[in-house]
Structure formats: C-alpha cells, structure tokens
Amino acid sequence: MAGKPEGIPFEPLNDLERLLMRAAVEEDQRPAFTRALLDAPLYAVSPDPLPEGDQVLLAEARVSLAMVPLENGGAATAVFTAPERVGQAYGPEAHALGMRGADLIAMVAERPLLLNPGLSYGVLWGPEDLAMLLGRPVSRTLGVDTQVLLGSPAERPDDLIMRLAEAFQPEPGVAGAWLALAHWPEQNEQAWYLDLRSSLPAERINALLARAVDGADLRGRHLDMRISPPGGEPGVGIPVVSR
DSSP states (O other): OOOOOSSBOOOOOSHHHHHHHHHHHOGGGHHHHHHHHHHSEEEEEESSOOGGGOOBOOTTOOOOOOEEEOTTSOEEEEEESSHHHHHHHHOTTOEEEEEEHHHHHHHHTTSOEEESTTBSSOEEEOHHHHHHHHTOBOOOOOOTTOOOEEEOOSSOOHHHHHHHHHHHTTOTTEEEEEEEEEEETTTTEEEEEEEEEEOSOHHHHHHHHHHHHTTOOOTTOEEEEEEEOSOSSOOSSEEEEOO
C-alpha cells in the first residue's frame, strides 16, 4: 500500500478514495479498502473512445488500455479510482473507461496494475496480488524439498466455508473438500489451502471457485488449491464437502 508522496493535491472524490487514504496510514483499514475495490467502479484509460461515446467498459470488451512503465523495466495497467483522476494524470482529452472493479481487475490480472499513477495515493499490485484480490488460486512450483504445514485455523472463516460449500457440494463430480490454513516456511507466508478431490475438468472447477470467492473476505491471504482424484485419506482442516 503506497503512502502519500508529494504530488497533485488529493481530496477524496468518493467513498473508495476515502478508504484508500485511510488504508495508506491505517493497516487495519486495508481489508475494507480491498473489499470495496472489487465492487466500486474503476477507470482505465484508452487512446480511443468507445463506439458512440459510450464510457462504460463491458467485461467482454477488447480495447487498448494505457500502460505505465515500471522501474524494473516492466509495465503496469493504469487504473484510477474516479474518472476525474484520469484527466488529472493524462489530460482532459484522455478517454476514461469505467467498469466494476472486480471485472476490470480480472481483465488485466495477468500483468501488474498501478492504481492512480502520478497521483498522491495509489497502489501497485503484481499478478499474484491481483489473484489474491480476486480469490483465485495462486500457482506455486513445488520442489522435492518444498514443505507446507497444514492445520485448522484458530478462527473459522465461516463465510468462506459457506461459499465454498454452496459452490461445490451440489456437484456430483466433487467427492470431498477440506479447507486448511497453510504455512509456507520458505516464503514465511500463510494462505488458505483448499484440498479438493474431484473428477471435474479444471475449467469447471475454476469457474466454481471464482463464483464462490467473488466478494468473499479472504482476510488478506492467498487461496491455494490442490486438486486430486477422488479417494485416499481424508484431508486436513475443516470439511467443506463430504459424501
């Protein structure tokens, strides 16, 4: 979460920006900001206007979006918290394209995203951070010596458990599922760990998971998922689906 560097004076224009300003200095406000980010409208920048002057970007739209160079030589998609911010950063002729936050983030999630570039309050997220915001499983490469420690969380994430159960329990191709809290010693990181026993295609599983975690409070953690064939020993953690 970025702080408040010198730059264009930043007076909040909406509730999301008020949350952003609080989250920049109060760490306990960051979960509220990231939750609001998914439902609030966000604005990308295009060099070309949409047909007939439409300034609402649909999820299936294919348009060219402005990128911002990063210090590491890469580039991030420029996204803003209000249409007025687009003009402040790119000038009055820039085309602001609005979309629900979760949909816009999902559309650009394979590359970094820079919120409010050139302004006093902003955030830079990498692809893994964006996956966490969207509740997508994060891909990890496991070596021979990779260890992961699994256990039941001390505080049950009841909302997440309910959402996962509603998504996967009705599916006959899901034989079982357990939700644990994983600790990855090499990264010194904790994440949710969904152990899924299923014969469903990966595309179907990913669609069910996306529906389950849309709007869920992941409490600032990634969600890792392991998919195994039905059978074997019961998983570790809280049962989500049982047959």
